[in-house]
Every structure is written in structure tokens, then in C-alpha cells.
Amino acid sequence: MNLAIVDLGYGNVGSIGIAFERFGVAAKVTADRDLIAGADKVVLPGVGAAGHAMAQIEARGLAGTLRSLAQPLLGICLGMQLLFERSDEDDTLCLGLIPGRVRPLEPAAGRPVPHMGWSRLSVRDSRLGLSDGDYVYFAHGFASDPGPETAASVDYGREIPAVVRSANRLGAQFHPERSGEAGARFLRAFLDS
Amino acid sequence: MPARRIIPCLDVRDGRVVKGIRFRDHRDAGDILEHALRYRDEGADELVFYDITASAEGRNVDYDWVRRVGRLIDIPFAVAGGIRNVEQAAACLEAGADKISINSPALERPELIGELACAFGSQCVVLGVDSFRDGDDYRVKQYTGSPDTTCDAGRGTTDWVREAVDRGAGEIVLNCMQQDGVRAGYDIEHTRIVVEAVPVPVIASGGAGAPEHFYDAFQWAGASGALAATIFHDRLVSIPELKEELARCGIEMRR
Incomplete structure (x- = not known):
């Protein structure tokens, strides 16, 4: 398998x-x-702020490449947020591959922001390798809104999409690489997709 | 709130795990990778590695052991110790760390917090605070890796954590110094004051000696996580039993 990160x-x-x-x-x-366009599968990671990450994508001339991929594309954490149309973080225009906007989480008593730690999933889609009740690791201060693309979610004052899926595009708001056995099942399912 | 986190802390010096009592008299406690793997297997939710000599001696984190830990475990971990700029932090994250924790360098130059948050996002930036109860007041200490270098940082604890969060810190690890290593329980009032002062998660640190201490930190102080070293290193409490006990008392745990 030819996997590009x-x-x-x-x-x-x-x-x-x-x-x-x-x-x-x-x-x-x-x-x-060319390596990204020619890969069997592509992973878009992301640590940092949306504005900086989109600027890096533009600087490398990768926005068009990422938009035109037909093979499976997995965005992780900020990488998932970049799949949406825009983010309130730095008021950033994103890749626009999934409809919707990314908004800040609002802190409340007993609900600190960033949302950091292991939260329990509600899973709608049986193809994710994930089960209802799995705990996975989150570390984020912004999130998308639920929609038809939401494949799994967590409750954090509002429903937060934990996984989105649309055509060849998959996004994980959590960190599968740091989510123990459940995260490994999710990555395995992506490799098998 | 996500499941409350149980966070073993490994103090690292010269590539080995060490543990001291009240920040003094550090003794060897074993190999980093053995500890990391054991804690992961037992169900730790996250690990923190402090290079306790780094800030005091002006050294950098040795990223090779970070890389080895990153390859070995599949739970999040933070690295602390002597990270003074964006380049060092980037190298640490590239080596596999999920978060970087800064303490004395942030007190020396508070702008560092904003620079790191801007480059990596607030969720990667943890502020470690060594806090000391002084009468009715809580004060920040600096250069706590060695008793010879420890000094008053000239700041009140709540002012400092509020400023740090305004600058972009995404989590606070509050180490209540008088409790550290003595197993008498977390300083609940001290921790609660900080939890109520900031919107970000606060991790209680210093003093864990029994399962009820963790319960108090979660239930009464509102901590998102509880960090401990001695009781896990010395196997006084097992993580699976601790989590079972806490869950039975109504605290949400990942198991």
C-alpha cells in the first residue's frame, strides 16, 4: 500500500x-x-491553528491537489477541520470538501475548553471500526456542527462530530494514533476501505 | 467533561526515571520505556515526562528518548523540561510528543506561551505551575528541579494562570509543592481555586497517596485529571483497581 501523509x-x-x-x-x-496525487490513500494531519495550516497548504500549492483526490482521504483533528468550508479560527477559508463551518467550543462549568481527554463515542456508521461506547482521545478547542456527514459524535454541551464521512473523505476530530485499541481499529478500517 | 484522566508522571534525569520527596533526594526508579509501557498496559490515560534537571541547568530535552516513547505507546504524552522556543517544541512534537509543558521558561519570558500556541495550537501547550501556599496566598516557584535553584517567581498563582491562559495555554498542571511526595492527598482548596480561575482543564498534582485522594481531586476540586508518581512507581495503588474504585464512586473513567 502506498500511503502519503x-x-x-x-x-x-x-x-x-x-x-x-x-x-x-x-x-x-x-x-x-505528484506523490500525494498518486498515493493509494492520503492522510492530512494537523497540529496548530487553521490559518497557519491553510497558509502552509497554499504555500506548497497543495489545495487543488487535495480537492481533486478521488482516493480515500483521512483528515485528523485540525486536518478534519480543514475539510470544511471555513473555520472561525483565524477566520480561515478551508478546503471546502465538506459543507459547514468550524466554530469555537464554549467553556462552561465542568466543561473546560480545550476539550481534552477521552470521551465516549456515539457511533452511527458501522464501517468505521468503532463501537458505541468506545473512548477515544480528543484535544481541540474548535469543532464542526453535526450534519448528514456526521458518522460518530460525542456530547460536549453540544453534539460534536467525532468522525465525518462524505464520499472518499473521512475526518476524525479525535486522535486515532493516540486512542489505544479503539484508535487502531479505526485506522485499520481506513486502510481496508 | 470527558472521562477524568489518571496521569502517571515520570521525572526523568539523564535518560532514567527518578523520584524525589518534596523535590529533593532523587533516587533512580528505572528505565523510561519499561515504565511507559507498563502504565499504558495498566490503563493510564496519559503520561507526563518531566526532565527535572533541564530548566535548572539550562539544558534541552534529549529528543531521542521522546522518539522511543512515541514509537512504543499509543496513548497521549506530554514532555516538559527546558523547552525555550518554537524550534525545540517542534522537534519534540515531531518526535511523537502530543503536548509540551513549559514552566520556568514561561516565567522568564511569558511571550513564549503565545508563540507556541500560535505555531501548534493551544491544545499542545501545557503550563506547569509549582505553587506554594504562603499563609492565605498562593505563590509561584521557579527553577524547582533542584533545591539550590528553587526561588520565588514573584507572581501569585491565580494571576499567573489567568495570564498564561490569555496568552494561549490550553491546560494547567498545578503542582502544590508542600504536598509533593508526602502522600497526604492533593491540596483540594488550592486546586479548586485554580479550576475556578481558568476555562481550560486543570490537572491536580502533588500528594496522591490513596484512591480517595483522586476522588477528592475530581469530585471536590473539579480537576480534569490527576497526576501522580510515587504511588504508581512503588505500586502502592494499581491503576485498574483505582479506576474501578473511582467508577464505583460515580467518577467517569475510561476502562
């Missing part, structure tokens, strides 16, 4: 690559348009 300079791509190595898949971390 999009290299945006900074970011936590190390642990994502290692997670795939556990399945015997050596991912290529690259910002090369």
Missing part, C-alpha cells in the same frame, strides 16, 4: 506514521503534489 512543516506527523507502521504500512511523509 501530507507534510505541512510543523506538526505531529511522527506519531501518525508510527501508528500505520504497526500495521506494516510505511507511510511517506511528503509535500510533493
Whole structure:
């Protein structure tokens, strides 16, 4: 399998690559348009703020490449948020591959922001490798709104999409590479998709 | 609130895990990878590695052990110790760390918090605070890796955590220094004051000696997580039994 992890300079791509190595898949971390377009599957990771990440994508000339992929594309955490039309974080225009907007989470008593830690999933889609009640690890201060693309969610004052799916595009708001056995099942299902 | 987190803390010096009493008299407690794997297997929700000598001696984190830990475990972990700029933090995250925790360097130069939050997002930036009860007041200490270097940072604890969050810190690890290593329980009032002062998650640290101490930190102080070293290292409490006990008392746990 030819798996490309999009290299945006900074970011936590190390642990994502290692997670795939556990399945015997050596991912290529690259910002090369041809390598990304030619991969069997593509992972868009993201640590940081939306504005900075989109600027990195534009600077590498990758926005068009990512929009035109027909193979499975997995966005992780900020990488999932970039799949939407726009983000309130830095008021950023994103890739527009999934309808909707990313908004800040609102802190409340007993509900700190960022949403950080292991939360319990409600799963709508049986193809994700995830089960209702699985705990997975989140670390985010912004989130999308639920919609027809929502495949799994958590309750955090409002319903937060934990997984979105639309055509070839899959997004995980949580960190599958740091979610123990449940995260491994999710990545396995992506590799098998 | 997500499941409350049980967070073993591993103090690291010269590539080995060490543990001291009240920040003094550090003794060898074993190999980093053995500890990391054992805690992961027992159900720890997250790990924190403090290079306790780094800030005091002006050294950097040795990223090779970070890389080895990152390859080994599939739960989140934070690295603390001597991270002074965006480049060092980036190297640490590239090596597989999920968060970076800064303490003395943020007190020296508070702008560092904003620079890290801007580059990596607030969710990657943890502020470690060594806080000391001084009468009715809570004060921040600096350079606590060694008793010879520890000094008053010239700041009140609540003012400092509020400023740090305004600058972009996404989590606070509050170490109540008088409790550290003595197993008499977390300082609940001290922790609750900080939980109520900031919107971000607060991790209680210092003093865990029994399961009820964790219950108090979650139920009465409102902590998102509880960090401990001695009781896990010395196997005084097992993580699976601790989680079972807390769940029985109505605290949400990942199991």
C-alpha cells in the first residue's frame, strides 16, 4: 500500500506514521503534489491553528491537489477541520470538501475548553471500526456542527462530530494514533476501505 | 467533561526515571520505556515526562528518548523540561510528543506561551505551575528541579494562570509543592481555586497517596485529571483497581 501523509512543516506527523507502521504500512511523509496525487490513500494531519495550516497548504500549492483526490482521504483533528468550508479560527477559508463551518467550543462549568481527554463515542456508521461506547482521545478547542456527514459524535454541551464521512473523505476530530485499541481499529478500517 | 484522566508522571534525569520527596533526594526508579509501557498496559490515560534537571541547568530535552516513547505507546504524552522556543517544541512534537509543558521558561519570558500556541495550537501547550501556599496566598516557584535553584517567581498563582491562559495555554498542571511526595492527598482548596480561575482543564498534582485522594481531586476540586508518581512507581495503588474504585464512586473513567 502506498500511503502519503501530507507534510505541512510543523506538526505531529511522527506519531501518525508510527501508528500505520504497526500495521506494516510505511507511510511517506511528503509535500510533493505528484506523490500525494498518486498515493493509494492520503492522510492530512494537523497540529496548530487553521490559518497557519491553510497558509502552509497554499504555500506548497497543495489545495487543488487535495480537492481533486478521488482516493480515500483521512483528515485528523485540525486536518478534519480543514475539510470544511471555513473555520472561525483565524477566520480561515478551508478546503471546502465538506459543507459547514468550524466554530469555537464554549467553556462552561465542568466543561473546560480545550476539550481534552477521552470521551465516549456515539457511533452511527458501522464501517468505521468503532463501537458505541468506545473512548477515544480528543484535544481541540474548535469543532464542526453535526450534519448528514456526521458518522460518530460525542456530547460536549453540544453534539460534536467525532468522525465525518462524505464520499472518499473521512475526518476524525479525535486522535486515532493516540486512542489505544479503539484508535487502531479505526485506522485499520481506513486502510481496508 | 470527558472521562477524568489518571496521569502517571515520570521525572526523568539523564535518560532514567527518578523520584524525589518534596523535590529533593532523587533516587533512580528505572528505565523510561519499561515504565511507559507498563502504565499504558495498566490503563493510564496519559503520561507526563518531566526532565527535572533541564530548566535548572539550562539544558534541552534529549529528543531521542521522546522518539522511543512515541514509537512504543499509543496513548497521549506530554514532555516538559527546558523547552525555550518554537524550534525545540517542534522537534519534540515531531518526535511523537502530543503536548509540551513549559514552566520556568514561561516565567522568564511569558511571550513564549503565545508563540507556541500560535505555531501548534493551544491544545499542545501545557503550563506547569509549582505553587506554594504562603499563609492565605498562593505563590509561584521557579527553577524547582533542584533545591539550590528553587526561588520565588514573584507572581501569585491565580494571576499567573489567568495570564498564561490569555496568552494561549490550553491546560494547567498545578503542582502544590508542600504536598509533593508526602502522600497526604492533593491540596483540594488550592486546586479548586485554580479550576475556578481558568476555562481550560486543570490537572491536580502533588500528594496522591490513596484512591480517595483522586476522588477528592475530581469530585471536590473539579480537576480534569490527576497526576501522580510515587504511588504508581512503588505500586502502592494499581491503576485498574483505582479506576474501578473511582467508577464505583460515580467518577467517569475510561476502562
